[in-house]
Amino acid sequence: MTTSRRTPTGAAVFSPAVTDAITTAAIDELVESGYARLAMDRVARRAGVGKSAIYRRWPSKQHMVVDVLALLSIPTGPAPDTGALRGDVRALMQSCFDWLTDPRIRAVLPDLVAESGRNPVLAEAVAHHVTRPRLIWARTALDRARDRGELAADDIDLVLDLLIAPVFWRLTHGRPVDDRYLDRLTDLTTGVAAT
Numbered sequence: 001m002t003t004s005r006r007t008p009t010g011a012a013v014f015s016p017a018v019t020d021a022i023t024t025a026a027i028d029e030l031v032e033s034g035y036a037r038l039a040m041d042r043v044a045r046r047a048g049v050g051k052s053a054i055y056r057r058w059p060s061k062q063h064m065v066v067d068v069l070a071l072l073s074i075p076t077g078p079a080p081d082t083g084a085l086r087g088d089v090r091a092l093m094q095s096c097f098d099w100l101t102d103p104r105i106r107a108v109l110p111d112l113v114a115e116s117g118r119n120p121v122l123a124e125a126v127a128h129h130v131t132r133p134r135l136i137w138a139r140t141a142l143d144r145a146r147d148r149g150e151l152a153a154d155d156i157d158l159v160l161d162l163l164i165a166p167v168f169w170r171l172t173h174g175r176p177v178d179d180r181y182l183d184r185l186t187d188l189t190t191g192v193a194a195t
Contacts, residue, residue, distance in 0.1 A: 085148075
């Protein structure tokens with residue numbers, strides 16, 4: 001006897017519009033309240049849904065926040081491929097700068113870094129779902145530079161650090177980051193890596 005599966009209905013079907021509303025509400029609440037004070041009932045109210053709609057999608061606040069941040073953080077296009085280390089590093093730095101200056105990321109990231117210092121489970125989730133995909137994306141361009149003989153394999157992790165750390169540091173300390181700064185940082189990074 002053959003049985004056919006019934007098409008799911010009701011709560012078993014995730015409406016993309018509801019998921020989008022929750023995602024937008026979660027980002028807005030995270031920006032306004034920070035991670036520690038983010039409350040699922042406020043996210044639900046803002047999204048116009050019940051809390052059960054949130055918990056059907058994410059088992060916890062942490063899971064929801066990490067998934068929402070991943071949507072804002074993971075590059076959607078291919079890694080830069082200019083054919084030269086300097087061009088690729090400059091494009092990668094621009095991507096990091098654009099991400100770090102997105103108003104939502106800029107508002108959330110310092111709080112999330114601080115919260116991750118207190119919450120190792122959150123730190124691991126952010127590292128795995130937000131940071132790691134960005135690093136894999138950037139590493140693709142640097143691996144090509146290594147294959148062209150422009151970058152030593154041992155220097156790839158250092159260049160990855162230099163793509164974001166100086167920019168993040170300056171932005172979080174109110175110091176300007178402009179094209180001139182990114183060009184100079186690119187020159188220093190590629191000069192050091194090529195030496």
